Amino acid sequence: MDATGQHTGNSPAETPKGYVYIVGAGPGDPELITLKAERVLSEADVILYDDLVALELVDQYGAVKIYTGKRKGSHHFEQEEINREIARHALAGRNVVRLKGGDPFVFGRGGEEIDTLRGYGIGYEIVPGITAAHGVSAYTEIPLTMRGISSSVAFCTGHHAGKIHVPDTDTIVYYMVASTVRDVLDAVAAKGWAGKTMAAVVQNATRYNQKVFTGTLDEFRRREKAVYSPALLIVGDSIGQYIERNWHSRKKKVLMTGGDSTRYKSTDYIMVHFPCRKISGADLEAVERCLDDLGRFSLLFFQNKFSVKYFFRFLFESGRDSRSLSHMTICTAGRAAAEELQKAGIVPDHTLEPDAAGGFAGSFGELGITGRHILLPGSNTVDHALVSRLRGLGNEVAPLGVYAHEVRQDEPIDLDFIDEIYFSSPTCVGNFRALFKTIPGRITISSADRDTEEEYRKRFGS
Numbered sequence: 159m160d161a162t163g164q165h166t167g168n169s170p171a172e173t174p175k176g177y178v179y180i181v182g183a184g185p186g187d188p189e190l191i192t193l194k195a196e197r198v199l200s201e202a203d204v205i206l207y208d209d210l211v212a213l214e215l216v217d218q219y220g221a222v223k224i225y226t227g228k229r230k231g232s233h234h235f236e237q238e239e240i241n242r243e244i245a246r247h248a249l250a251g252r253n254v255v256r257l258k259g260g261d262p263f264v265f266g267r268g269g270e271e272i273d274t275l276r277g278y279g280i281g282y283e284i285v286p287g288i289t290a291a292h293g294v295s296a297y298t299e300i301p302l303t304m305r306g307i308s309s310s311v312a313f314c315t316g317h318h319a320g321k322i323h324v325p326d327t328d329t330i331v332y333y334m335v336a337s338t339v340r341d342v343l344d345a346v347a348a349k350g351w352a353g354k355t356m357a358a359v360v361q362n363a364t365r366y367n368q369k370v371f372t373g374t375l376d377e378f379r380r381r382e383k384a385v386y387s388p389a390l391l392i393v394g395d396s397i398g399q400y401i402e403r404n405w406h407s408r409k410k411k412v413l414m415t416g417g418d419s420t421r422y423k424s425t426d427y428i429m430v431h432f433p434c435r436k437i438s439g440a441d442l443e444a445v446e447r448c449l450d451d452l453g454r455f456s457l458l459f460f461q462n463k464f465s466v467k468y469f470f471r472f473l474f475e476s477g478r479d480s481r482s483l484s485h486m487t488i489c490t491a492g493r494a495a496a497e498e499l500q501k502a503g504i505v506p507d508h509t510l511e512p513d514a515a516g517g518f519a520g521s522f523g524e525l526g527i528t529g530r531h532i533l534l535p536g537s538n539t540v541d542h543a544l545v546s547r548l549r550g551l552g553n554e555v556a557p558l559g560v561y562a563h564e565v566r567q568d569e570p571i572d573l574d575f576i577d578e579i580y581f582s583s584p585t586c587v588g589n590f591r592a593l594f595k596t597i598p599g600r601i602t603i604s605s606a607d608r609d610t611e612e613e614y615r616k617r618f619g620s
C-alpha cells in the first residue's frame with residue numbers, strides 16, 4: 159500500500175484519498191465469496207456493483223450502493239463512466255468497493271479500472287473471485303482437468319464471432335456465448351475437433367436455476383438450442399463425467415420469503431432468497447415527523463439535486479413553503495443542487511465542492527461547522543460514512559430518505575425451478591400474491607404460523 163492510499167483519519171488538512179478494492183463476487187451463489195471480500199464490503203462507504211452480482215449479497219452491506227450494470231430500464235454506464243465514478247468516490251476520500259461477477263481479471267475489465275486508478279495515484283487492491291468456469295465445473299461435477307482425459311484447459315471469449323480462438327487444449331471454456339454459441343461450435347469443428355467431442359452449455363451456474371445441456375459437438379450443431387445469458391460453453395471429453403442427478407441438482411430448492419432458514423438442512427436444500435419488502439423511495443412517516451419539527455434543525459445540507467427536488471416536493475405537499483426553513487443555514491454540494499434550490503427561491507449559504515479533498519466533512523470542518531443539528535435529506539441508502547464524519551465534528555445529524563437510489567430490480571423468481579415455498583408472515587404472502595397469481599401444484603407450501611397459513615389459503619384459495 160503506498161502512502162497516498164493509507165487511511166489517514168478525518169483530518170481535512172491531510173486530505174486523505176480513499177482506497178479502492180476491485181473485488182470478485184463469484185459466479186452467482188452468494189456464499190461463493192472470499193472472507194476478504196466480506197470484510198472489505200462491510201467496511202466500504204460505496205459499493206459499485208454489476209449485473210452478475212447477487213443482489214442478496216449486496217443487500218447485506220450498509221454502504222451506499224450504485225448499480226453500474228446494463229439491465230433494461232436503468233441508466234447505462236459506459237466503462238469509462240464507471241472508471242471515472244470509481245475514481246470520483248475515491249478522490250472524495252471514500253472507501254470504495256468495485257464489485258464484479260466472477261473474478262475481476264477474467265473477462266471482467268478489472269485491468270481497465272486499475273489503469274484509471276494508477277493514473278490518479280489512488281491506492282487499490284484486487285480481491286480475486288471464483289470465476290464462472292470454476293463455478294460451473296464444481297456445480298455440474300465436470301472437472302476441467304482429469305487424469306487421462308484432460309490435461310490442459312483454456313478460458314476463451316465467444317464474444318466476437320469473427321475472431322473466435324480455438325486453442326490446442328483438451329478442454330475449452332467459452333464465456334459470453336449467449337448470442338454466438340453456434341458460431342463458436344462451428345469454429346471448434348472447423349479447427350478439426352471430432353464431431354463426437356462432448357460439449358455442455360450451462361446457464362445460471364451455481365444458482366437455484368442452473369440449467370445444463372450436454373451433447374456431442376455434432377448434436378449441438380444440429381439442434382437449435384436457445385442459450386440464455388449468463389451461459390458458459392465447455393468443450394472437451396471431461397464432460398463425459400457429467401451426471402444429471404448431481405449434488406446440486408438433487409437438492410430441493412426452497413423459496414424463502416424471510417424467516418429463519420436453519421429449519422432446512424443445507425445438505426438437502428438450497429435456499430432461494432425472495433425479497434419480501436417493497437422498495438419504496440421515501441420513508442414517509444419519517445419525512446412527516448421531520449417536517450413537523452423543522453425548528454429543531456439549524457443546518458440543512460443537500461448533497462445533490464435529487465435531495466433538493468424531493469425534499470421540496472414533500473415540503474410543498476405538506477402545505478409549507480420555503481419560509482419554514484428561514485432559521486436554518488442551508489448548504490448544497492455542486493452547481494446542480496444550488497440551481498435546483500434556486501427554483502424554490504433560496505440561495506445557499508455555502509456551496510461545497512463535491513470532489514473537495516477530505517469529502518464534504520472536510521469542507522464542513524474548514525467552515526468550522528460544529529455543534530449544529532444537521533438535517534441531511536438524501537436517498538434511502540444512507541451515507542453512513544458522511545454521517546459519522548459530521549458527527550465526529552461535533553454535530554447531531556439526522557439523515558432523511560426522500561428518494562430511492564437507483565437499485566437494480568431483482569430478476570423475477572422462476573418458479574419452474576422451485577420445489578417448496580416458505581412463507582414467513584401474512585405480509586409476505588400478500589407481497590408474493592402481487593407478483594404471482596398462482597403457484598404450480600407440485601410446489602410444497604409451508605408457513606411460519608397459523609395466521610400466515612390462513613392468509614395463504616385466503617389469497618391462493620386452497
Ligand code: SAH
Nearest residue numbers: 260261264266289290333334362363388389
Ligand atoms: N468476470 C466474470 C466473467 C464476466 S464476462 C467471471 O470471472 O466469471 C460474463 C460472462 O461470464 C457471461 O457471458 C457468461 O459467459 C459468464 N458467466 C458469469 N456468471 C455466470 C454464471 N453464473 N453461469 C454461467 N455463465 C456465467
